[in-house]
Amino acid sequence: xxxxxxxxxxxxxxxxxxxxxxxxxxxxxxxxxxxxxxxxxxxxxxxxxxxxxxxxxxxxxxxxxxxxxxxxxxxxxxxxxxxxxxxxxxxxxxxxxxxxxxxxxxxxxxxxxxxxxxxxxxxxxxxxxxxxxxxxxxxxxxxxxxxxxxxxxxxxxxxxxxxxxxxxxxxxxxxxxxxxxxxxxxxxxxxxxxxxxxxxxxxxxxxxxx
Amino acid sequence: xxxxxxxxxxxxxxxxxxxxxxxxxxxxxxxxxxxxxxxxxxxxxxxxxxxxxxxxxxxxxxxxxxxxxxxxxxxxxxxxxxxxxxxxxxxxxxxxxxxxxxxxxxxxxxxxxxxxxxxxxxxxxxxxxxxxxxxxxxxxxxxxxxxxxxxxxxxxxxxxxxxxxxxxxxxxxxxxxxxxxxxxxxxxxxxxxxxxxxxxxxxxxxxxxxxxxxxxxxxxxxxxxxxxxxxxxxxxxxxxxxxxxxxxxxxxxxxxxxxxxxx
Numbered sequence: 001x002x003x004x005x006x007x008x009x010x011x012x013x014x015x016x017x018x019x020x021x022x023x024x025x026x027x028x029x030x031x032x033x034x035x036x037x038x039x040x041x042x043x044x045x046x047x048x049x050x051x052x053x054x055x056x057x058x059x060x061x062x063x064x065x066x067x068x069x070x071x072x073x074x075x076x077x078x079x080x081x082x083x084x085x086x087x088x089x090x091x092x093x094x095x096x097x098x099x100x101x102x103x104x105x106x107x108x109x110x111x112x113x114x115x116x117x118x119x120x121x122x123x124x125x126x127x128x129x130x131x132x133x134x135x136x137x138x139x140x141x142x143x144x145x146x147x148x149x150x151x152x153x154x155x156x157x158x159x160x161x162x163x164x165x166x167x168x169x170x171x172x173x174x175x176x177x178x179x180x181x182x183x184x185x186x187x188x189x190x191x192x193x194x195x196x197x198x199x200x201x202x203x204x205x206x207x208x209x210x
Numbered sequence: 211x212x213x214x215x216x217x218x219x220x221x222x223x224x225x226x227x228x229x230x231x232x233x234x235x236x237x238x239x240x241x242x243x244x245x246x247x248x249x250x251x252x253x254x255x256x257x258x259x260x261x262x263x264x265x266x267x268x269x270x271x272x273x274x275x276x277x278x279x280x281x282x283x284x285x286x287x288x289x290x291x292x293x294x295x296x297x298x299x300x301x302x303x304x305x306x307x308x309x310x311x312x313x314x315x316x317x318x319x320x321x322x323x324x325x326x327x328x329x330x331x332x333x334x335x336x337x338x339x340x341x342x343x344x345x346x347x348x349x350x351x352x353x354x355x356x357x358x359x360x361x362x363x364x365x366x367x368x369x370x371x372x373x374x375x376x377x378x379x380x381x382x383x384x385x386x387x388x389x390x391x392x393x394x395x396x397x398x399x400x401x402x403x404x405x406x407x408x409x410x411x412x413x414x415x416x417x418x419x420x421x422x423x424x425x426x427x428x429x430x431x432x433x434x435x436x437x438x439x440x441x442x443x444x445x446x447x448x449x450x451x452x453x454x455x456x457x458x459x460x461x462x463x464x465x466x467x468x469x470x471x472x473x
Contacts, residue, residue: 191219
């Protein structure tokens with residue numbers, strides 16, 4: 001127990017969720033609820049980016065937090081809680097995706113528009129209210145779907161890093177921690193993934209074309 | 211550093227991740243290499259596109275936090291009580307069947323003595339409880355005024371559908387007071403209960419009597435469901451006695467619902 005506490009103590013000063021995690025481990029339901037409140041949208045977002053299916057992503061989000069609830073006592077504080085949560089989400093989402101692929105649920109691997117619920121009719125997904133697209137950020141519907149299509153067509157190891165870096169906007173260090181890879185490996189993997197995307201999206205990369 | 215090696219860091223350069231000697235080398239390369247500048251522009255455009263896609267975030271499902279917490283509560287309940295349930299479900303199912311067979315005959319024998327001739331109303335009480343941990347503690351607590359011909363039955367959560375069917379099928383056969391103790395484990399159970407009450411075509415009186423207001427119980431959700439029933443079915447009468455009958459200090463206890471079926 002002392003050893004365990006020591007491990008947890010290491011992260012007291014660099015994990016903003018440390019106190020909540022400790023309280024949740026002691027059975028404090030409000031603390032666990034606060035963690036869910038804080039991270040449920042992020043877990044859903046990552047699930048959605050990987051599975052590309054609204055219903056599946058919602059189910060997976062619930063599944064992830066049940067796992068976290070069951071396993072929180074085994075969380076040793078070697079990484080940040082958020083990193084641990086992303087690892088669980090990523091593993092669960094990849095497993096689910098592979099299962100669905102086996103069942104031919106994803107015929108083309110392309111976006112399942114009908115399963116996406118949101119406010120933007122053109123895209124089938126919502127633009128966060130505080131992140132409305134500027135003129136610069138605006139892309140046409142066809143371009144949007146083409147980019148998504150090419151990201152989903154990437155091999156899994158490339159797709160995951162692109163989702164984390166370019167869509168979820170995580171730092172290289174965070175991605176390295178989540179994937180348990182050296183940061184250099186992550187950087188090189190992202191570069192290779194972007195090289196593939198660059199070739200696939202060549203017609204869209206000329207100045208003025210969007 | 212060779213040109214090819216430097217170009218591998220082109221996206222790091224664009225993202226501002228290069229510094230010191232690497233950045234100086236890269237800047238020198240860019241100055242004397244028009245192709246490199248063209249390549250950099252392509253990368254810039256690629257990152258603009260992916261970042262534009264990132265701005266479109268999937269809208270999270272409504273009430274996601276609440277849904278997750280309900281699942282967690284169900285999981286917590288399952289973990290706590292599964293050994294008890296394994297024993298209780300078969301035992302209570304058997305008890306229910308026996309009671310259904312035995313009670314009508316018993317009631318016929320006692321009807322003359324227990325029901326005053328002037329009474330035009332029968333009162334049947336069905337009491338529901340939130341947490342099966344409390345089942346043993348609650349025997350006796352849930353029936354405020356036991357009649358001589360009252361039978362108490364306990365049902366486990368998995369039996370809820372049977373419970374509803376039993377009431378629907380047997381209500382005409384039941385001639386007097388019967389108290390059911392029933393653990394409601396999720397709001398899904400409440401919704402079923404509400405559905406049953408919504409469709410009821412005879413007067414139903416519900417007294418909500420929580421032994422303790424467990425914070426894991428979505429009590430607001432429960433009340434809102436029952437209120438909805440009260441507003442849509444004139445036969446249903448709801449008396450919220452929750453604040454007056456709360457008993458502190460029993461962490462296993464939950465919401466007790468007493469339903470009186472009157473006719």
